[in-house]
Amino acid sequence: MSRSGNYHTNYGQEISIFRTPGQKAWLALLVAGLVAFPFLAGNYYIYVVNFALISVIGALGLNLLTGFTGQISLGQAAFLAVGAYATALLSSHFHWPFLVTIFLAALVTMVIGLVIGAPSLRLEGLYLAIATMALYFIVAYIISHWNSLTGGPYGIKVPPLQIMGLKFDNNFKLYFLLLSFVAGSVYFVANLARSRTGRAFVAIRDRDIAAEAMGIDVARYKILAFAVSSFLAGIAGGLYAYLVGVIAPDHFTFEVSIQYIAMIIAGGLGSIEGAILGAFFISLLPEVLRFVTGSLAESFPVFSGNFLLLREAAYGLVIVVFLLLEPAGLYGIWRNLRNSWETFPYKYR
Amino acid sequence: MNDFWQLVVSGLANGSVYMLVALGFSLIYKASGVLNFAQGELMMVGAYVCFWLISSLNLGFWPALVLTMVFSLTFGYALETVFLRRMIGESTFSVIMITLGFASLFRSLVGVVFGTVEKGFPTPLDGLDYRIGGVILWQTQVWAIIVAFGIFAGFLVFFRYAKIGLAMRAAAEDQDVARLMGININQIFALSWAIAAMVGSIAGIFSADLSFLYSQMSLAGLKALPAAILAGLDSVEGVLLGGLVIGLVESLAGGYFGGPAHELAPWLVLLLVLMVKPRGLFGSSEIKRV
Numbered sequence: 106m107s108r109s110g111n112y113h114t115n116y117g118q119e120i121s122i123f124r125t126p127g128q129k130a131w132l133a134l135l136v137a138g139l140v141a142f143p144f145l146a147g148n149y150y151i152y153v154v155n156f157a158l159i160s161v162i163g164a165l166g167l168n169l170l171t172g173f174t175g176q177i178s179l180g181q182a183a184f185l186a187v188g189a190y191a192t193a194l195l196s197s198h199f200h201w202p203f204l205v206t207i208f209l210a211a212l213v214t215m216v217i218g219l220v221i222g223a224p225s226l227r228l229e230g231l232y233l234a235i236a237t238m239a240l241y242f243i244v245a246y247i248i249s250h251w252n253s254l255t256g257g258p259y260g261i262k263v264p265p266l267q268i269m270g271l272k273f274d275n276n277f278k279l280y281f282l283l284l285s286f287v288a289g290s291v292y293f294v295a296n297l298a299r300s301r302t303g304r305a306f307v308a309i310r311d312r313d314i315a316a317e318a319m320g321i322d323v324a325r326y327k328i329l330a331f332a333v334s335s336f337l338a339g340i341a342g343g344l345y346a347y348l349v350g351v352i353a354p355d356h357f358t359f360e361v362s363i364q365y366i367a368m369i370i371a372g373g374l375g376s377i378e379g380a381i382l383g384a385f386f387i388s389l390l391p392e393v394l395r396f397v398t399g400s401l402a403e404s405f406p407v408f409s410g411n412f413l414l415l416r417e418a419a420y421g422l423v424i425v426v427f428l429l430l431e432p433a434g435l436y437g438i439w440r441n442l443r444n445s446w447e448t449f450p451y452k453y454r
Numbered sequence: 455m456n457d458f459w460q461l462v463v464s465g466l467a468n469g470s471v472y473m474l475v476a477l478g479f480s481l482i483y484k485a486s487g488v489l490n491f492a493q494g495e496l497m498m499v500g501a502y503v504c505f506w507l508i509s510s511l512n513l514g515f516w517p518a519l520v521l522t523m524v525f526s527l528t529f530g531y532a533l534e535t536v537f538l539r540r541m542i543g544e545s546t547f548s549v550i551m552i553t554l555g556f557a558s559l560f561r562s563l564v565g566v567v568f569g570t571v572e573k574g575f576p577t578p579l580d581g582l583d584y585r586i587g588g589v590i591l592w593q594t595q596v597w598a599i600i601v602a603f604g605i606f607a608g609f610l611v612f613f614r615y616a617k618i619g620l621a622m623r624a625a626a627e628d629q630d631v632a633r634l635m636g637i638n639i640n641q642i643f644a645l646s647w648a649i650a651a652m653v654g655s656i657a658g659i660f661s662a663d664l665s666f667l668y669s670q671m672s673l674a675g676l677k678a679l680p681a682a683i684l685a686g687l688d689s690v691e692g693v694l695l696g697g698l699v700i701g702l703v704e705s706l707a708g709g710y711f712g713g714p715a716h717e718l719a720p721w722l723v724l725l726l727v728l729m730v731k732p733r734g735l736f737g738s739s740e741i742k743r744v
Contacts, residue, residue, distance in 0.1 A: 236728050417562040
C-alpha cells in the first residue's frame, strides 16, 4: 500500500524532508550502510569511494547550476582547479588549518565563479556553453603557466590533512571526514532546492521571461547559482587537493569538465539523487573498466596500455548512450522501476 | 619588417585551416541549429585516416586523399543519420552534450588506435619553399590558402546555383516552408554533416602538414570556434573573414607578445565578440539578453 493523503498534524511535519516512517527507516538503513562500509571493504575500495564522495560534492554544484537553473557550464574543471590550487597554496605557504583553507579556497572559487558566470547574464544555451568553455581555457592556461604562483606543470605539494592535531592520514579516517562533508552538502543543496531560491532557479530554467515577469530577479539568481555552484566545486577541489597530496594542471583538463557533465547526465539532470548516483557511477566506472580491459587484454592487446584513453572514451560513450536511450538518467530508471513496483499490477495509478 | 610578414604568412595559413573548420561549424549550425563540438575531432579523424591509408596501405597521396574524402562524407552522413537525427527536438543542452560526448569518444579512440606519438604527415608538398624578399613561404602554406579560398568560392557557387545548395539555403531559412516545397529536410541535415566532415578532413590534412599529426590536434581545431563566432554562427560567407582574422590575431599576438598571447588570443577575441556583439560580424539571429 503506497502513501496516500496528507496526514500531517503540524507544520514541522510538513516541511521535513523525510516524512513517513518508511522513509525514515530507509534513511537509517542507508546511514548504517555508509558507516559500516569502510569496516567491510578493503583499503583500495575505500580509496576509490573517497574520490567518488568528492565528486558528489562537485556534481551537486554542477547539477544546481545546469540541472536546476539551466545554465550550461563547461567550466567545472576550472572551478575545481581554482579550489585545489587555492587550498594547496594557503596550506603550504601559510600553514593555516584545514577548515580555514578549505573555506577560503571555496570563497576564492566563488569569486572566479562570478567571473565565469558573468556571461550568463547576456548569453544563453549554446553561447553560454561556448563562453564558459573559453573561460575554462583561459583559467587553465593561467594556472599551468603562472609558474611562480602555481609551480607550472610540476604543481604543488599539499601538506597532510589534520584537524586540531588529529591526523587524517589513512583512507579510513578520510572516508568519514568526506562523508560528513558530503552529508552537509547534500543537506544544504536539498534545502536550497526546496526554498524560494530553488524555486526561482527552476523557474529560470523553465521560462526565464515568465520568471522575470513574475518578479524573480533573474540576473541575481543566475549569479547566485554560479556562486553556490562554484563554492561547492571549490570545496570539492580543496578536498581533492588534500586527498591526492600533489596537484598539477593535468588533473584539471577539459575532460574533467566533460566527466562532471557525464555525471549529471548519467545520474539524471535536475535531481539531487541523480547527481549522487551519477557521481558514483562515473567515479566507479574506471574500476569496472579496469576489470573489463584486464580480462580482455590477453585476447585484444589494444586494451592493455591505453587505460586513460579508454576511460575517456568510456565517458564519451556514457554521455552518448544515456542521451540517446535514457535522458532521465539512472534516477529516471530508478523512478520508473519504483513506479512500476508501486502500481503493480496496474500500469499507472 | 620581415618578421611581420612572416607572421602574416603563417597567420593566413593557419587562418585558412580555421576557415575550413569554421565552415563546417557554420554549415551544420545553419542547416540544423546544432553546434557540432566534435568538428575538431572530425578534422582529426580525416587526417588520421588519410595518414593510415598512406602509411599502412601504402597508397599514393592522391588516391588516399580521394578515399579520405569518400570516407569522411560517409562518416558525417552516418553520424547524423544514426545518432543526431534522434536528437531532433531535444533541448540545446542535450544536443551540445551529445556532440561533446562524441568528441571525447573519437579523440580517445584515435589515440588508442593510432597512438599518441606525434607523426609527420607525408604529402607531395613537403620540402619545397618559396622565398619572396626575406620571407619564407612553405609550399604547404601557399596551397592551404589557395585551397581554402578555392573551396570557399566553390561553396559560394554551390549555394547560389546548384539545386541542392539552394535547397540547403531554403532549409536553413525556414524549415517548414522548405518541407512544404518538397525538400527532404532529413537529407539536408545529413548532407550538411557529410560536407562538414569532408571539409574538416581537408583542414585536418593541411593542419597536420603545417605542424604534425597528433591526437590533441582536435583542440587546435576547436580554435576555429572563435572564427565561427566572429563571423556569426549562421553566416557561411563571413567564415572567410572570421578564419583569417583569428589566424592573423593568433599569429601576430604570439609573435609580438609571446606564447601566452598566442594561446589565449583566440579565446579572448571570442569572449569579446560574445559580450559585445554576440551575433558576430555577419550573423543574423537574435541572442537573448537578460
